Amino acid sequence: MINEWSNRLSDLIKSVGNLAKANQPVAHAFHNLEAATRAGNVLDPKTHELIALAVAVTTRCDGCIAAHAAAAKKVGATKEEVAAALGTAIALNAGAAYVYSARTLDAYDGV
Numbered sequence: 001m002i003n004e005w006s007n008r009l010s011d012l013i014k015s016v017g018n019l020a021k022a023n024q025p026v027a028h029a030f031h032n033l034e035a036a037t038r039a040g041n042v043l044d045p046k047t048h049e050l051i052a053l054a055v056a057v058t059t060r061c062d063g064c065i066a067a068h069a070a071a072a073k074k075v076g077a078t079k080e081e082v083a084a085a086l087g088t089a090i091a092l093n094a095g096a097a098y099v100y101s102a103r104t105l106d107a108y109d110g111v
Contacts, residue, residue: 009029009066045075053082054089 014087020027038048056064072082 005066005069008062009070011064012063022046041064046072046077046081049075049077050081054085057086058069058087 016027038045043051049068052068053065053072056068070083
């Protein structure tokens with residue numbers, strides 16, 4: 001299982017490199033967007049990565065999970081801290097389903 005994620009990250013790096021060569025303007029814009037999220041040092045790197053992991057889970061992005069899990073580990077996030085961030089993602093994702101279920105019933109009643 002560990003090798004699967006390590007391989008996934010390695011494959012992602014190669015794939016993103018290929019995409020960057022094929023579409024430099026988009027790759028450059030994405031890099032700048034990522035850099036902008038760190039501008040001003042408002043969030044420390046560990047907090048940034050914990051948030052990124054929670055968002056990666058809610059968006060179901062395996063590439064994001066691989067990249068940000070490695071980054072979180074690199075900046076010193078513990079397994080317990082990652083698990084706490086993921087708990088928040090789980091709670092919010094279930095909450096989102098609950099809220100959107102209510103919206104769906106509103107839509108049903110409104111059509």
